[in-house]
Amino acid sequence: MRTVFKIAFPLLLIAIGVGVFGLLKATKPEQPPPQVQERVWRVQAERAEPRRLAPELELYGQVATNDLLKAAASASAWVTDVAVRDGDRVAEGQLLLQLDERDFLPRMAQVKAQIAELEAEIASEANRFETDRLALEQEKRLLDLARESVARQQRLLTKNLGAEQALDDAEQAEARQELAVSQRQMNLADHPARLRALEARLARNRAQLEELELEYARATLRAPYDGVVTAVEVTEGDQVAKGAVLVRLYAVESLEVRARIPAPYQAELIRAIAAGVPLRARAEVGGATMVLELDRLAGEAGPSGVDGLFRVAAQGQRRLLRPGQVLNLRMARPQRSEVFAVPFRAVYGGERLYKLEDGRLVGVAIERLGSHTGDDGERRLLVRSPRLQAGDWIVTTHMPNAIDGLRVEVVPGSPGSEDEIELSGVAAPGQASP
Numbered sequence: 001m002r003t004v005f006k007i008a009f010p011l012l013l014i015a016i017g018v019g020v021f022g023l024l025k026a027t028k029p030e031q032p033p034p035q036v037q038e039r040v041w042r043v044q045a046e047r048a049e050p051r052r053l054a055p056e057l058e059l060y061g062q063v064a065t066n067d068l069l070k071a072a073a074s075a076s077a078w079v080t081d082v083a084v085r086d087g088d089r090v091a092e093g094q095l096l097l098q099l100d101e102r103d104f105l106p107r108m109a110q111v112k113a114q115i116a117e118l119e120a121e122i123a124s125e126a127n128r129f130e131t132d133r134l135a136l137e138q139e140k141r142l143l144d145l146a147r148e149s150v151a152r153q154q155r156l157l158t159k160n161l162g163a164e165q166a167l168d169d170a171e172q173a174e175a176r177q178e179l180a181v182s183q184r185q186m187n188l189a190d191h192p193a194r195l196r197a198l199e200a201r202l203a204r205n206r207a208q209l210e211e212l213e214l215e216y217a218r219a220t221l222r223a224p225y226d227g228v229v230t231a232v233e234v235t236e237g238d239q240v241a242k243g244a245v246l247v248r249l250y251a252v253e254s255l256e257v258r259a260r261i262p263a264p265y266q267a268e269l270i271r272a273i274a275a276g277v278p279l280r281a282r283a284e285v286g287g288a289t290m291v292l293e294l295d296r297l298a299g300e301a302g303p304s305g306v307d308g309l310f311r312v313a314a315q316g317q318r319r320l321l322r323p324g325q326v327l328n329l330r331m332a333r334p335q336r337s338e339v340f341a342v343p344f345r346a347v348y349g350g351e352r353l354y355k356l357e358d359g360r361l362v363g364v365a366i367e368r369l370g371s372h373t374g375d376d377g378e379r380r381l382l383v384r385s386p387r388l389q390a391g392d393w394i395v396t397t398h399m400p401n402a403i404d405g406l407r408v409e410v411v412p413g414s415p416g417s418e419d420e421i422e423l424s425g426v427a428a429p430g431q432a433s434p
Helices: 003-027 105-158 166-219 262-275 315-320 419-423
Strands: 041-043 044-048 051-053 056-064 068-072 077-080 095-099 221-223 228-230 245-251 255-261 280-285 288-302 305-312 326-332 337-340 352-357 362-365 367-373 379-382 394-395 406-409
Touching: 056 367, 095 245, 221 419, 255 262, 255 288, 262 288, 262 305, 280 305, 288 315, 305 379, 337 367, 379 394
Parallel strands: 041 406
Antiparallel strands: 044 394, 051 337, 056 255, 056 326, 068 245, 077 095, 095 221, 228 245, 255 305, 280 288, 280 326, 288 305, 337 379, 352 362, 352 394, 367 379
16 A cells, blocks of 8 residues: 555656646736837938039139240340349339340440441442443543544545554554443443442341340330239349340230040030030139139040130139149039939939838939039039939938838928928828828
């Protein structure tokens, strides 16, 4: 009996434990399955508004001028006065530099003396010509008398009344007189050649005098126009050679900006210029906004594009520029219709942005047209897409995890009222999208 009890009691305890465990398991409370809640990202958005705007092309230009004067020495001389310094603004006619007059006056006096000598020789030649002309008439009369004497001696010799010696003397006198007439005629014939030679020498000396007078006039260097001095190469007391550069300056009105226009935009701008469409650009110089206008394109182009030459619209602003200065230009291209101005941060990869539909992101492929600066000074990107319509909400928050279908809600600070956002099907702050 005791042996049976020892065996049955443990079995009974095991059975009771199994029963209690089954009862507890059957009566434990049911736990509801966990629910996964979709995360909602907060973003900013703005209405899409199609407009007619001009895309801007950002260019890097350099101030240049074709009117850079290099004032040089007109002759070898000494410098007696330097009246300007590098960077000085000069007015038309203002003294720049003076060369010593004593290096010019003696040479001018020498040539003037040569001219006076030649003028005297020409006057003497005229007198000589008149004398020869009058003497020729006398020589011809004497020749006629010599010929009559020869004829008379021949008649006397025929009648045996004259001598052979007298005839020979008469013939010699006739020959000498013919020679004298011939010599006088030759002198008269040579008169035009001698006169031309003297006149040529006189013209050469007069031209030399004009050259010396011009050099003397240029010994006093004056500004040919209003300009700015860029360099002074000499100082007082220097001896300079003919042609040596003394002062450099440029005309303020001649300044223009040369900027390389990329090849993809070259044809577009050529068409605009041919159509007479004004193309303007803006640049920040010295804290002021400078307006420039495309004047022309360079005569030669390269593989990367062609240089555009811009003139400053406001003449007073040219004084802010210096040759060699580098400017950042924003040039307005021809206007485009049905374009949207969006913040740069709204664009992903340069060719995609997101709009909102029913509280979720929808990717839209876009075409970039360039930047645009509004009246408030804010720069935006101009885009175009057939999938963007007026009134669409464009997400302006740049999200690293942006994908199609991502659920978002609009935070305060986005353009438009919360009522407008709710009517468009976009979740307003603190509310869930339908």
